Amino acid sequence: MTKVDVAVIGGGLVGCSAALHLRRRGASVVLLERRRCGGQASGVNYGGVRQQGRDLVELPLARRSRRIWAELDALVGTDCEFEATGHLKLARSESEMAELEIYASRAREFGLQLETIGPERIRTRFPWLGDGVVGGSFCAEDGHANPRLVAPAFARAAVATGADIREEIEVLHACHDGEVFELCLSDGTSVRAGRLINAAGAWGSTVSAWFGEPVPEEVMAPNMCVTGPIPYFLVPNLGVCGGGVYVRQIRRGNVIFGAGVGVADRDEIVARPLADVTAGAVRLAVDLVPKLASAQIIRTWTGIEGVMPDGLPVVGLSETTPGLIHAFGFSGHGFQLGPGVGAVLSELAIDVATTVPIDPFRIGRFSNDGTSRHRAGSAASSPGRQSGMQSGRQSGTTRLSPVT
């Protein structure tokens, strides 16, 4: 029997970052990962490190995370190939361009500087763009990184500071006896912990259900492709209004792009891209950047991502169980947030509060029928929506005493 301050379920980027940040604050940590750290969505995602285009309520968290990305090398001993190449979100109609303008002015309130580029300048600056593009919004701070490296780097750094990270160990069940959490593990051992962080990704709703908090988490498998190397020209990470297609090129020359979804089986833990979706993604990518037609696809892949009905993650304290903290369901855009969410989780575990506004992500926002109580449908990237900062309760209003 192991006794720790905090147990973390899930060795994705969120869980590994939480483990590292908890250790830096002196808490004892055990992290349980069924397979290998960063093996699921954290490791096989597109690799975009992007703030622009997010739902405005995510921006404070994204800003916090971006500061960690900037100091990754110092924090985990590698920059994980993170490069602030800029992110260019493209409009393909007047109305989309208007949408980008509105978003840019709203994002400024959160300290995110976006440069909108009209039709007269967009092609001078990015001469390789296809005909359909009428303008764009450029975020110089954004960029991309190698997702395969990030979560394992956080895990190694956490272990170096004394975290107990156990891979290939599954948490069969967890419960709370009113005082502490008890986790039954697949190797027959158990762990007792004062706090429990549920960072189980696409399986987060399984864990939340153990504590009487079922949520409607679906799964999604983003269909992604990579080409063989072609001469480096495509510097910014590219997206489009509506999020239909995304494209980036790494300095080695390979172009990574995606659109549409493959198939995912959460129970079997397998996901696969689909050939016709790949074909469709090729057409969308070449429409956006015609030069890509000269490339060859060398690999396609996907992963299993947890998706919430409103497109926002679940991050925050449990509403049924004191000491339980959730962070899952990142709905296809958790990679950039991961490092910051880990930091916020460490604050929730130790201080029972965080300065980052996370109320829009509370688990109680879903009613039992799976709809959002306070928000209708997915408002992601809708610029007209109010920021959620002023609404709802502040987090951290539980009666827990801080971990020493």
Place this chain on the structure above:
Amino acid sequence: MPSTVIVGAGPAGVRAAETLVQAGIRPTVIDEASISGGQIYRRPPSVFRRDPNALYGFEAKRAGDQHRTFDNLRDQVDYWPNAAVWSAQGRTLSVVTETGPKELRWDRLILATGAMDRVVPFAGWTLPGVYTLGGAQVALKYQACAIGEHPVFIGTGPLLYLAAYQYAAAGVDVRAVLDTAPFAAKCRALPGLMSGGRTFLKGLYYVLRLRARGIQLAAGIRPVAVNPGPDGTVSGVVWHDRRGREKRTACDALAAGFGLRSETQLADLCGVSFVFDPVQRQWLPSQDGEGRADIEGVYLAGDGAAVKGADAAELSGARAAHALLYDLGRAESARELKALNRRLARSERFRRSLEAGAFPFPADLAAGAADDLMICRCEAVTAGELRKSVCELKATELNRAKAFTRLGMGRCQGRVCGPAAAEILAESLGVPLEAVGRLRGQAPVKPVPMTAFLDGAVS
């Protein structure tokens, strides 16, 4: 009507097609090449005039028989030449064809996907002028050109001598045939080799002919380095003889190969489970002994199922087709299956003597690669970086090492670097080869041009 599909038109695919047609089934035959024959019986373009006896040597009769068999079937099969199956999902194959991308549904599928050279990197292996043995054969058979005027053949396996013989017979000045397998191994394997009968005698003939031409033959050697000349191409090869003495042989090209590895990506994408084969040192799609995979409706044949050579491939092609027919309720295929299995069992002893006895894979050469040697040339990953991923990043299996280093993530998707990388990883970890697992199969099976999916490509 149920759809029966054969992938590959080499010795196994052709015999499978013939067997199905004889039973009244019209299969679709998909092949990457423009004309049937596979790698071993690859046909020259029709305008070439070289005599088949010169081209194929002893194999001329078999090659001609294969070619005629398939040509005679042409009206009874749906033939898709120049077509590459790049993905498989459920019971659908995704194919890039001359007329655009196509999806093909199958009810029964015979995979006869063949094999390619097993590559062992050594210093200079990426220089221009270094080819695989198979590549050297393609040049000769399909392009009627030699890889150089004064090539050296290096590596191990029966193909080493066959390719060198074919080059010598074509009038090329073969400088040396350097075999990593020791002569003593061949002597020990002799009783088993004799069971090969005619095949063994052919191999012996090639060796004797090479010797009669005064070509240097050396066994038990170790390649050290390929040296570049002033123009950056191959100028010579440095090697150690069986006593460890350094030798240098001047040459302008090098053909290197260390046995074959099965092309198993499609079986993988179809969901077939894999078992480790200690003789071939490769994970292979599992089958029941009659070519049935553990996915219903999928059958395996030829060197793509396990490397056993062209003659055995013909037999296993026919066997897979008979297993398929038997499963459709054709009882008389049971007798054929028995007969084919008897013949395959006979060739098995010979094959084992060949693979494990006479021409053992130099695993130590692969595992002992110097730290600065490039193993994955697509992504420029060195043996040292691979070892570092084990020591510092705790990569304990191949896919993890791939994720950290990019090894196997380039255009070959590990088909070239995979075997050597597995040996290095296993050696670094101090575990048996099978413990490091195998690279996951991911579509596309081979690179697909983006243009294949663009407008103008007919669906």
